[in-house]
Amino acid sequence: MSLIHKTAAELGRLVAAREASAVEVAQAHLDRIAEVDGEINAFLHVEAESVLAQARAVDERLARGERPGPLAGVPVAHKDVFATADMPTTAGSKILEGWRPPYDATVTRRLREAGLVILGKTNLDEFAMGSSTENSAYGVTHNPWDRSRIPGGSSGGSSAAVSAYEAPLSTGTDTGGSIRQPAAVTGIVGMKPTYGGSSRYGLIAFASSLDTPGPFARNVLDAALLQEAFSGHDPLDSTSIDAPVPPVAEAARQADVAGLRVGVVKEFGGDGYQPGVLARFHEAVELLESLGAKVVEVSCPSFTYALPAYYLIAPSECSSNLARFDAMRYGLRVGDDGTRSAEEVMALTRAAGFGPEVKRRIMLGTYALSSGYYDAYYGQAQKVRTLIMRDFEAAFHQVDVLVSPTTPTTAFPIGERADDPMAMYLADLCTIPSNLAGNAAISVPCGLADEDGLPVGLQIMAPVLGDDRCYRVGAAVEKAYESRWGGPLLAKAPAL
Amino acid sequence: MADTATLMPYDEALERFEPVLGLETHVELGTGSKMFCGCSTTFGAPPNTQVCPVCLALPGSLPVANEKAIESTIRIGLALNCSIATWCRFARKNYFYPDMPKNYQISQYDEPLCTDGYLDVEVDGKIVRVEIERVHLEEDTGKSTHVGGATGRIHGADYSIVDYNRAGIPLVEIVTKPITGTDRLAPEVAKAYVTELREVMRSLGVSDVRMEQGSLRCDVNVSLMPRGSTEWGTRTETKNVNSLRSVERAVRGEIERQAAILAEGGRIVQETRHFHEDTGQTTSGRSKEEAQDYRYFPEPDLLPIAPDPEWVASLKAALPELPSVRRKRLQQEWGVSDLDMAAMHNADAIDLVEATVAAGAPAGDARKWWMGELARRANEAGTALADLPITPGDVAKVTELVASGALNDKLARQVLEGVLAGEGTPDEVVEKRGLRIVSDEGELSAIIDQVLADNADAADKVRGGKIAAVGALVGGVMKASRGKADAGRARELILEKLGVQP
């Protein structure tokens, strides 16, 4: 088996045992990127020389007897929303074209410390706003399963890179489903950790109270290893939780659900869901039962209001977070001809630098926070948020984890929803509640929809800091399916 | 915009209208590091050298609240008799301005740390209670300099430059409730309040409260209501009030301006006005009638502040002696009247007198010099007493020289003049100017002989028993010695030489 098809855990073992060098592993992935990324467009920035230099440095660390961790020498694709001091950081926006941060995000720094080799920066919806990666200022990314379809979003470059074997691992951020939904539609594993479990420092903010860095991988254990590598308390992020990282890798190895209580969220299913998605989901529930889990139906009535609440809270925060892009200190500057005022230059720059979806959300948020509307919109949405947390709390008194389809449909064709924001927003219907409540949730592959032969994801939700439960259940499901399918789901993807 | 306002004489304005005041004071905390990052807060560093990703609002950076600043704010609230919130949040105040890196300010909105306090101030021997609405914590902005144009303001400037060193320095905002019933003392009450507040800050050691460096800034709100009315008028907010004296002048000027407008049936525009140090007048700034919508919402990047009540109680127990209490104590120690104490307070002389006493001077002498000769000099120079180039130690030295008989008061004044002129320490000035009293008997005797010879008539009168005439002779000696003679000794010697028994 070639290096690019190996798991991250296996690559880490090979490098640590000096059976393969980090440079060889990096070179294999650079070759793959060169071979297929023209068709996928997962990466916005890859600089082979710097990748190889990183890999050489890891080999030297290992030669000196250092043991940076189980993923030392393993390549990772990094969502271009994390600050990287040695690579451009654009957040998929024209307004930051060519910007090189003078500092590393905490996640970036921890990847380096753990000896991971950053292959490059991956494409995303501008400022992580979207569900298809069509909102990037730098072109669309294609789903390796069907290049006419979207790879999900906003972390579509990261999901595509991993599912196209351009990287064994990638990072993402999940604000409303931006890791789980792309993972589901590309047939890989994507995890949204507990909010505050992974640092936001150096992550270009979309919605501060929701943004959560998390891992993508082709299997559950690899995702857990990556999450462990970059998680943990960060004094630079006040919302980071000062508690030990849940034992996620251990849980992924445990892969057992006997006696576990699993709740099926009653509100997710029915109208608007693709039949093939529901069929795979119901099979997955039966599978869990056959593995010894106790399955019950659980009602979370407030989940119905999660989507509208999200589309008030997230735009409100983004309208404020994105105010800093004003041409004064960094990024694009338009119209500074010596006659215009600073205010005019700010306005012209923002008009030229932001794409339509970003503008739409800034305007939504500005409106929702305006005096006279605040209580009716932002205030009301916060109340819904509290109700959703209570629904989760009540549910987790009855069950250990909740399950649902990750997305209502499989990957839709590029362009299909581009002019219909409401249809686009529905892609995050099932994922948003966990962002509003801050709890952990994972998406693992559960088969292909009959209609289109495209991957379907199973979402497993656990309480705050119950990330290990997501991995434990996810790994059990993965193990059962792999023995049923004779390998991972991704093996069924057409060759590139 | 140079609008020249018509003014109504102050007395007339007060006959017809009653002023209502409000004061918003911003105090930069001396925390060493900024509110949400680790950058230094030292004043006067080269532009943009005390900055980092956080205070420059680089994409991805996040704030971390300065615990020390929260503690200082709570201590300020306690000193101002406020209730301390048990749970409150920061909020974002959203508006675009080039010197505000994030284009929102992290501040507090409807959940301030401290609420409902008061500060008693003394004006004209009366205690006036100024009620405090709220004390909250926020961050300062950067500083824009507008280059070109006539006004130094953004309108009409050729270009602007921004220094972000100040961006993110912790700032405490102290807002009074409307202050009514001050009547014609409104300007003095405003000044006394800011003075007292400044002293509270100093005693707490939370800020160096230097108005000229902007670490204490005051916005003055003034409105007028016609006598007999109970309905408040429209208020204006005057900014750029950079000294205690300006606080007083700004209130006075605004009362005179508003009164003139109202008397002619005009309407006060709710607006920000700028105070001009040179004229004592205000000019129109930004109109607030198209009110800015700041779109406040709770700051999601920071956790709520929930001060432990036990910790707050321990902070309260550890508060230092507050200025009003200290003044009472010093008044007793120094044995001065209420009036004298108030005068020292108004002249900002208490610290100076106390330091002079600490340097060894008797309280009465220390007070005499600071409130007399030195106050006069400060007034002539138009500076604050504390800014005179003389130390309490110098003044103590001068009182010591007088007490030892080495100087008389007249010479002492010359010594002070020399010190103020930068000629050195009191000892050095005495040396350089040759100001020591003539104590050489031979020299003095020679001067007296000459004076007696020149004033034979007066000498005869004294000899004839008209002892009162000796005064003219002593005066002659003092004149001839250019004030350096010991007048008492001269009198003794004159009488002795004339054979008269004193």
Ligand SMILES: [Zn+2]
């Ligand atoms: Zn800083």
